[in-house]
Amino acid sequence: MKFLIIWNAFFKVKNEEKAVRLINQIEKRIGHLTVSKQFERSKREPSLLGATFVSKLNDDMTMEAAVFQTLQIINTLGTAWTVYSPLITNDLENPSEVLLSFEGFHNNPRFTGLSWVQFHLETETGWEHTSAYGTNFVNQLE
Structure with missing residues (x-):
């Protein structure tokens, strides 16, 4: 089977360009390229930029x-x-x-600029539940 990891994260950055640089650093650290990225600024905490990005696991x-x-x-x-x-x-x-479906989160990751991160591991052809895709998590508590 093929799998992908959907990441939801909050970055303490000023703009999307800096968030993309951090995602590129995460790609290098985890050894998997991202195949899509979406961003949304938090209305409740403007210093945080919410991001959703997807990594594919390499092997069947x-x-x-x-x-x-x-x-x-x-x-x-x-x-x-x-x-x-x-x-x-x-x-x-x-x-x-x-x-x-396998998921988890971390409130204090040891990656500079990353404030909070959540992952969802899913089968590549499987579940497309809306809570896992997109940046709807960013402002859902408002």
């Missing part, structure tokens, strides 16, 4: 291997993550396809 692998690799990747951005158990379901439209 098992769910267990994807979860393990994701744990290794997130550890490069900080320790003491809060993670939730992987959720394995069948696709309602294609019952023979098994879907995986």
Whole structure:
């Protein structure tokens, strides 16, 4: 199976250009390129720029291997993550396809300029639940 990691993050930067530079540094650190990026400034905390970006895991692998690799990747951005158990379901439209969702967040990553980060590991063809894509997380508490 193919997997992707959807990242939601808050950066303490003045503009998108600086956030892109930080995302490029994250790419180098985790060893995976991002395939899309979206940004939105927080209305509640204007010093924070919310970003959503997506990384694809390189290899065709098992769910267990994807979860393990994701744990290794997130550890490069900080320790003491809060993670939730992987959720394995069948696709309602294609019952023979098994879907995986695994997620977690970190309130104090050790990456300069990164204030908060959340990840969602999902099957590449699977779940497209709206809460995981886009920057709707940035101002949802207002």
